Amino acid sequence: MRKDRGLRELYEQDPIAADEAVFGRRTGPDRRGFLKGAGLAAMGLAIGGAIPFSRTMPAGLIPAALAESVEDFVIEGKNGLRVLNDKPVNAETPPHLLDDDVTPIAHYFIRNNGVPPESTSPQGWRLTVDGEVNETLNFAISELADRFEVVTLRLQHECGGNGRAGFNPPASGNQWTTGAIGNAEWTGVRMRDVLNAAGVKDSAIYTAHHGADSHLSGDPDKVPISRGVPIWKAMDPHTLIVWRMNGQDIHPMNGAPLRILCPGWPGSTSQKWLTRIQLRDVVHDGTKMSAPSYSVPYHSVQPGADVAEADFKIIESMPVKSLITSPRSGHHLPTGHRKLRVRGHAWSGDDVVTKMEVSYDFGATWVTADLHAPPNPYSWQRWEAELSFPTKGYYEIWARATNDRGEQQPFIPPWNPKGYLNNAMHRIAVMVPA
Numbered sequence: 559m560r561k562d563r564g565l566r567e568l569y570e571q572d573p574i575a576a577d578e579a580v581f582g583r584r585t586g587p588d589r590r591g592f593l594k595g596a597g598l599a600a601m602g603l604a605i606g607g608a609i610p611f612s613r614t615m616p617a618g619l620i621p622a623a624l625a626e627s628v629e630d631f632v633i634e635g636k637n638g639l640r641v642l643n644d645k646p647v648n649a650e651t652p653p654h655l656l657d658d659d660v661t662p663i664a665h666y667f668i669r670n671n672g673v674p675p676e677s678t679s680p681q682g683w684r685l686t687v688d689g690e691v692n693e694t695l696n697f698a699i700s701e702l703a704d705r706f707e708v709v710t711l712r713l714q715h716e717c718g719g720n721g722r723a724g725f726n727p728p729a730s731g732n733q734w735t736t737g738a739i740g741n742a743e744w745t746g747v748r749m750r751d752v753l754n755a756a757g758v759k760d761s762a763i764y765t766a767h768h769g770a771d772s773h774l775s776g777d778p779d780k781v782p783i784s785r786g787v788p789i790w791k792a793m794d795p796h797t798l799i800v801w802r803m804n805g806q807d808i809h810p811m812n813g814a815p816l817r818i819l820c821p822g823w824p825g826s827t828s829q830k831w832l833t834r835i836q837l838r839d840v841v842h843d844g845t846k847m848s849a850p851s852y853s854v855p856y857h858s859v860q861p862g863a864d865v866a867e868a869d870f871k872i873i874e875s876m877p878v879k880s881l882i883t884s885p886r887s888g889h890h891l892p893t894g895h896r897k898l899r900v901r902g903h904a905w906s907g908d909d910v911v912t913k914m915e916v917s918y919d920f921g922a923t924w925v926t927a928d929l930h931a932p933p934n935p936y937s938w939q940r941w942e943a944e945l946s947f948p949t950k951g952y953y954e955i956w957a958r959a960t961n962d963r964g965e966q967q968p969f970i971p972p973w974n975p976k977g978y979l980n981n982a983m984h985r986i987a988v989m990v991p992a
């Protein structure tokens with residue numbers, strides 16, 4: 559790290575070595591010194607400014623200013639997404655493109671497990687409802703619209719693996735950072751109404767969702783994903799079967815022409831290219847239903863631990879979380895300005911966010927943000943705050959939400975083998991020039 563670019567590159571290529579270069583080698587088992595002297599100077603050069611709150615900066619912290627790189631990904635009808643994988647397509651949204659209250663289709667993340675169907679035309683598309691019902695039913699999309707009340711709701715929908723990239727030791731799978739979340743306006747019918755039309759038997763305890771996509775191997779006997787939810791979640795009036803997204807056709811990559819939107823639960827429960835909902839008298843055992851898929855240990859485990867299959871539970875409601883969507887990380891205030899308005903969204907699975915706080919001194923002190931009520935249950939909630947920086951220099955803004963159960967976003971969430979449920983506080987870099 560002779561020159562500042564070297565340190566930035568080192569952080570990209572080998573964060574552990576870079577971390578040692580600025581924070582020094584470990585002296586005890588897990589303690590390192592605070593940033594000072596040559597390390598502080600090198601870090602300041604790499605991020606382009608002095609760090610006024612270096613005293614409260616946690617040892618070993620990789621500055622938010624160094625922790626991001628965004629590539630553009632071109633897919634028809636989408637822009638600005640960061641591609642993580644193209645077989646299958648997986649792409650996430652940078653935080654500043656999630657600033658809208660309603661996530662635009664062009665910026666909505668994509669998480670495919672297999673190959674989407676060739677035709678996503680609503681013409682001739684059928685939905686079958688069968689299993690533990692009094693009568694098997696089969697609908698065209700137009701029949702769903704005619705027969706049941708049509709509703710439009712803003713719904714938060716986050717992949718269970720969002721944030722996986724933040725776990726150490728790393729978990730295999732798509733290395734989502736913060737962008738596998740969206741809050742679109744979905745139009746369709748309540749799953750409850752459709753199930754009730756078929757007549758739900760007392761024996762029905764779980765749903766099984768089936769879609770028209772095919773397995774990556776091309777083997778027609780293999781299924782990319784088929785998940786379900788307990789019957790009570792299926793009967794919640796906010797669990798929908800939808801065919802419109804933001805008043806338009808659903809994007810082909812987001813499950814056109816028909817999908818489930820099961821808000822607040824792992825995104826995988828919201829089957830895309832939906833063809834069949836089967837009610838079952840057992841917990842559904844479809845592809846990616848059993849541990850460790852979409853499951854976490856019942857009790858917290860040591861990072862890197864092996865966990866026995868019997869010690870996993872299926873993820874249900876997603877944890878409390880928030881994003882800073884403006885300004886974009888790396889923002890420079892104009893010369894002579896010390897005040898900054900920051901804003902974003904907060905959400906919490908089946909729960910409501912009741913408090914939102916931001917910090918500009920690495921979490922030493924917190925400013926309470928204005929937090930809006932959701933426009934409807936299960937929408938994310940807008941928050942905003944104004945900050946005044948005491949001096950010039952490099953700052954990080956950290957954001958944390960608290961829900962109505964008193965659960966708060968942690969700095970380091972519990973490690974789990976598949977890297978699910980990372981609800982770490984979001985951080986952005988801000989430079990105050992003078």
Ligand SMILES: Nc1nc2c(c(=O)[nH]1)N[C@H]1C(S)=C(S)[C@@H](COP(=O)(O)O)O[C@H]1N2
Binds near residue numbers: 666668717812813831
């Ligand atoms: N048929 C089908 N449905 C699916 C998937 C899939 O691969 N196939 N992926 C699931 C997962 S893991 C997530 S997170 C969400 C992603 O929805 P999106 O691509 O519209 O953002 O869809 C879910 N529904």
Ligand SMILES: [Mo]
Binds near residue numbers: 669716717824826
């Ligand atoms: Mo997912």
